[in-house]
Amino acid sequence: MSRRICSTLRPAGSGWQALRSFSVGGLSAAALLAASSAYAADGESFADRFARIYADHLNDNVESGPAPAYRGAPPPLSSPPFPFTNWGIGGTSNIGYPDTTTGPLLETLYGGPGGDWLKESRIKIYGWLNAGGNVSTSTSSFSISKGIGGNYPAAYSYRANRVQFDQFALFIDRTPDTVQTDHIDWGFRLANLYGADYKYTFTRGLLSQQYLKKAHPYGYDPMLIYFDLYIPYVAEGLNIRVGRYLSVPDIEAQLAPNNYMYSHSLLYSYDPYTTTGIIGSLRLTKNWTVQLGFSGGQDILPWDISNRKPTVYACVNWTSDSGNDNIYPCMNGVNDAKYAYNNMNHWVVTWYHKFNAKWHMATEAFYMYERGVPSVNSTLPTILGTNSAQCSPGKDRCFVSESAIVNYLNYQVGEKDFLSFRNELVYDKRGQRTLYKTLYSSHTLGWNHWIGDVITLRPELRYERSYQQRAYDFGRRKEQLMLAGDIIVHF
Numbered sequence: 001m002s003r004r005i006c007s008t009l010r011p012a013g014s015g016w017q018a019l020r021s022f023s024v025g026g027l028s029a030a031a032l033l034a035a036s037s038a039y040a041a042d043g044e045s046f047a048d049r050f051a052r053i054y055a056d057h058l059n060d061n062v063e064s065g066p067a068p069a070y071r072g073a074p075p076p077l078s079s080p081p082f083p084f085t086n087w088g089i090g091g092t093s094n095i096g097y098p099d100t101t102t103g104p105l106l107e108t109l110y111g112g113p114g115g116d117w118l119k120e121s122r123i124k125i126y127g128w129l130n131a132g133g134n135v136s137t138s139t140s141s142f143s144i145s146k147g148i149g150g151n152y153p154a155a156y157s158y159r160a161n162r163v164q165f166d167q168f169a170l171f172i173d174r175t176p177d178t179v180q181t182d183h184i185d186w187g188f189r190l191a192n193l194y195g196a197d198y199k200y201t202f203t204r205g206l207l208s209q210q211y212l213k214k215a216h217p218y219g220y221d222p223m224l225i226y227f228d229l230y231i232p233y234v235a236e237g238l239n240i241r242v243g244r245y246l247s248v249p250d251i252e253a254q255l256a257p258n259n260y261m262y263s264h265s266l267l268y269s270y271d272p273y274t275t276t277g278i279i280g281s282l283r284l285t286k287n288w289t290v291q292l293g294f295s296g297g298q299d300i301l302p303w304d305i306s307n308r309k310p311t312v313y314a315c316v317n318w319t320s321d322s323g324n325d326n327i328y329p330c331m332n333g334v335n336d337a338k339y340a341y342n343n344m345n346h347w348v349v350t351w352y353h354k355f356n357a358k359w360h361m362a363t364e365a366f367y368m369y370e371r372g373v374p375s376v377n378s379t380l381p382t383i384l385g386t387n388s389a390q391c392s393p394g395k396d397r398c399f400v401s402e403s404a405i406v407n408y409l410n411y412q413v414g415e416k417d418f419l420s421f422r423n424e425l426v427y428d429k430r431g432q433r434t435l436y437k438t439l440y441s442s443h444t445l446g447w448n449h450w451i452g453d454v455i456t457l458r459p460e461l462r463y464e465r466s467y468q469q470r471a472y473d474f475g476r477r478k479e480q481l482m483l484a485g486d487i488i489v490h491f
Contacts (some may be wrong), residue, residue, distance in 0.1 A: 004018040050108040057104055058452040069179055071096035073323035076354045080417045080450040084246055087326035087352040089317050090248035091291055092239040093282035099175035101126060104454060105491045127170040130256040132486025133163035133364060135151040136475035143216040149474040155269035157199055157484050167256050176230035184231055191224035201254050203274050204341050204385060205301040212385045236283040244276040244426040248313055249348045250328040251362045260408055261446040262458040262486040266426040267404040270433040271346055271366060272298035291315040298333055299342045307341040320349050324354040337373040341383050360411050365405040372397045389430040391435045400430040416450040438468040459485035
């Protein structure tokens with residue numbers, strides 16, 4: 001059963017009880033709320049200050065201030081309405097560009113006891129709540145034991161015709177100052193995630209029993225735990241990241257606010273998710289950045305002796321002088337490609353292009369492969385959390401591969417809105433990733449609307465098809481139509 005197959009989240013008891021039981025560093029959310037409401041600054045309680053600041057953000061009553069300094073090509077986009085301002089690069093912060101992350105919670109903490117220290121330290125605390133739902137032509141229930149049914153292989157809304165709680169995310173981080181070039185700086189990130197989407201983030205050996213053994217639809221994952229060391233004296237800056245971080249390439253990310261749409265492409269739903277290792281990102285010029293990394297394998301902990309596969313990562317990132325074009329080829333995993341937990345050798349390239357002030361596009365293509373995967377018709381055992389393959393008759397093992405391409409065409413309607421049209425093709429040659437040996441196509445039209453700069457609404461309409469096999473609705477349909485949408489509440 002591949003974890004890319006899905007999972008939704010249903011905590012024991014009510015959603016509020018689940019949130020109250022969530023803890024960071026042994027301190028529960030309920031205790032954090034109680035402690036925070038106990039103090040008052042300038043005669044205003046934490047809760048009153050937070051409510052006032054949140055209302056200001058909802059009503060766009062927030063001063064933006066002067067544009068921050070940066071080194072390099074100009075940022076091509078604005079956020080809002082888009083999920084980012086610079087084209088994506090994994091394994092590092094954008095070298096030469098400032099961290100402009102803020103939010104009502106952080107601003108509230110700045111106004112309370114220790115606020116000056118927190119601001120000077122550049123440690124930030126922020127997050128979001130994310131929930132969504134769908135109405136689909138598929139009507140079957142998703143089977144966790146078989147890994148099919150419902151909207152599958154669509155992700156992350158794999159359960160048909162229901163509302164789900166996708167993410168509660170709490171970030172604590174410090175981003176190194178890579179704009180300056182006169183001193184070494186450092187950073188870190190601890191990202192906590194609870195919700196249905198943990199199914200698409202966990203690493204084997206790190207609380208993975210929640211899904212792999214207990215099949216919980218809702219779970220917790222400390223999905224990002226890393227340390228950054230920035231050294232400005234090498235070329236135009238070197239950042240070294242050690243720990244657990246997101247898989248280096250891809251247009252999309254597991255984190256809800258980082259995506260153009262609520263749903264994810266099939267391409268993104270079945271490639272690697274996270275890496276635990278070390279990666280260096282060296283900015284040679286304002287146009288060129290090179291990256292080299294090493295880990296124990298895809299979605300695996302380095303000390304998992306029975307499943308680890310020493311793996312090299314290498315990428316090159318190029319941005320035009322105008323900032324309107326970015327090309328990012330990556331070898332996202334190079335080893336012997338022998339069958340192991342999620343041991344996909346992954347070759348991928350992304351291309352971003354801005355046509356003008358209103359239009360831009362993002363395109364990604366990949367080829368993945370693995371050797372010696374057990375056949376569905378053999379008696380060979382499979383590793384927990386992996387799928388067998390539809391090998392040729394008489395073959396106990398075989399070579400599997402997947403190829404895919406996705407394109408986002410985006411149009412900015414106004415300061416708070418944009419439309420996105422996503423088209424993709426995915427070919428699972430042996431059915432090892434999706435369980436079905438077939439070609440897929442998917443077409444999605446989405447609208448992204450902001451309320452202030454703290455609430456995002458993302459409705460969408462999605463049509464998809466499988467060609468050689470019936471892949472949808474528990475293998476009963478070749479086509480699926482889904483109306484879906486979500487809300488992200490940032491804090």
